[in-house]
Amino acid sequence: MKKSLSQMNNKELGQYLSENRNDEDKFSQALELLITRKKENFKYPPPSEIDREEIEEIFQAKLNQKQ
Template sequence: MNLSELNETQLKQYLSEHRNDDDKFSSALRELMSRDPNPTWYPPTGWEETGRIIQQKIKEMEE
């Protein structure tokens, strides 16, 4: 699947559907984040904190 051909809504759906597949989730998130002209970068954290930040970001994008 060519993620660059998906619109933002489709990418969010793809993220939701593949949240347990690290490779697919990472690729889709990287594609989605690359579209933001002013991305927010977070300092390195543990996996639990990173997961919380990602889930929060997805929730914000769905609103």
């Protein structure tokens, strides 16, 4: 039984896109889902828009989470 698009991880979606690159409907549905996932994971603006102290705080918080 095949997984639905929403059940696929990003790697599987990439493979699906490659396999269905000539099917406009399947390709656009998978690409839209993949793009949506990337937007959901966005947490911080680019470093060029953050001052140095804020970047250091972000890194320190991430390091503390790993400990």
